[in-house]
Amino acid sequence: MIFDAPTKASADAISRSIYQYAKKLETNYSFFSEVSELYLLNHRKTNRLMVSDELAGLLAIAAFYYEKTSSAFDIAYAGTMYDCLQTASLKEYQQTKEALLPYATFSHIHLDGNNVEFSNKHTQLDLGGFVKEYAVDQAILRLKQLNIPSALVDFGGDVAAYGNHAGAQWCIGIQDPKQNENNLMHINLDNGAVCTSGHSKNFYMIEETQISHILSQEQSTYKQVSILAPSALDAGVWATSLLIHPFLNVPSHLKIISSVKVEKV
Numbered sequence: 020m021i022f023d024a025p026t027k028a029s030a031d032a033i034s035r036s037i038y039q040y041a042k043k044l045e046t047n048y049s050f051f052s053e054v055s056e057l058y059l060l061n062h063r064k065t066n067r068l069m070v071s072d073e074l075a076g077l078l079a080i081a082a083f084y085y086e087k088t089s090s091a092f093d094i095a096y097a098g099t100m101y102d103c104l105q106t107a108s109l110k111e112y113q114q115t116k117e118a119l120l121p122y123a124t125f126s127h128i129h130l131d132g133n134n135v136e137f138s139n140k141h142t143q144l145d146l147g148g149f150v151k152e153y154a155v156d157q158a159i160l161r162l163k164q165l166n167i168p169s170a171l172v173d174f175g176g177d178v179a180a181y182g183n184h185a186g187a188q189w190c191i192g193i194q195d196p197k198q199n200e201n202n203l204m205h206i207n208l209d210n211g212a213v214c215t216s217g218h219s220k221n222f223y224m225i226e227e228t229q230i231s232h233i234l235s236q237e238q239s240t241y242k243q244v245s246i247l248a249p250s251a252l253d254a255g256v257w258a259t260s261l262l263i264h265p266f267l268n269v270p271s272h273l274k275i276i277s278s279v280k281v282e283k284v
Contacts, residue, residue: 021184022162022170037161041154041174048077048146050098060135061098061143067136075133077146077153084149084256085125091260091267098145099123152214152255155179159251179212179251193277196243203277206247213276214254216262217243240265245277 020037024030049055056074070078084092100123106112122141129136151174158172159179169182171189180189188207195201196217206213244261248254249272257273269275 020158020170020172022167024167033162033165033167037158037172040157040161044150044154047071048074048150050101050145050147057144057146063137063140066138066140067134069133070135072133075130075135077150078128078130078135078144080153080252081144081146081149082125082128082130084260087270088256088260088267089264090124090126091264092148092256093123093125094144094146094148095125095128095142096123097148098143099141101143101145148259149252149256151175152177152212152251155212155251177212177214177251177255178208180208181210183209193245196279203279206276208247211247211249212251212254213245213247214251214258215243215245215277216255216258217241217279241278241280243277243279244275247274247276248272 020034022030022033024033046052047055048057050057050061052058056071060068060070060074081092081094085094099119100116102119103112103115106115119141122139124142127138127142128144129138155172155174155177156179158174159170159181162170162172163181169180169184171178171180171184176194178191180191183189188209191206191208191213192202193204193206193213193215195203241262244258246254246258246261246269248257253273257267257269260267261269261275261278
């Protein structure tokens with residue numbers, strides 16, 4: 020995170036506040052932490068629960084993108100199918116996938132304000148696909164509210180910025196998935212966000228087969244997609260969605276700035 024502040028003390032206080040909020044999001048909505056609200060939701064004793072205002076808002080956002088991406092962005096698919104990645108063999112992986120597939124869709128969830136109802140006990144949710152981007156947008160909002168004239172926020176490669184840096188637009192590099200030390204391109208950014216989604220960095224190995232952390236029913240056409248959008252949420256969700264369904268119609272307010280196709284064997 021880069022921004023100008025009147026004093027070092029104020030810069031430290033702002034940075035600490037934003038960091039603490041981001042860590043709070045990570046703690047509250049971790050798929051793995053037994054104390055997170057999301058974990059309790061996934062390991063429910065009943066299929067009808069009341070959630071916090073913030074989680075209800077995040078689930079409403081997920082429902083919005085589920086519809087807008089024609090179900091490509093589905094936090095229930097990623098969450099429910101996680102057990103597949105813990106299998107010891109490809110045969111077990113396929114068997115587990117087939118058993119869980121009927122439950123791996125957001126259509127099994129009904130939202131009514133703070134009430135969340137599941138149609139079965141198997142469907143689980145994973146917010147990892149967009150909470151980081153949400154945190155980026157919240158950081159930008161906080162900085163603007165504090166009258167910081169320009170800033171860049173980078174949480175693990177999800178970047179948003181406004182204003183300028185040293186009299187020029189912020190310059191963002193898009194990493195080459197084939198050669199991590201190189202960039203495919205650079206883009207100037209003065210008010211918006213750039214997010215990149217891909218298969219090359221995060222994956223699981225089952226036997227000798229590489230399984231992407233981005234789970235989907237189809238074989239991806241793209242190895243990596245980068246999106247320019249007004250918000251990190253928009254950029255991140257649509258970059259991931261295009262990896263899953265490459266022929267989606269992208270809204271006019273977004274721009275695909277880079278895409279790398281999977282190499283044919």
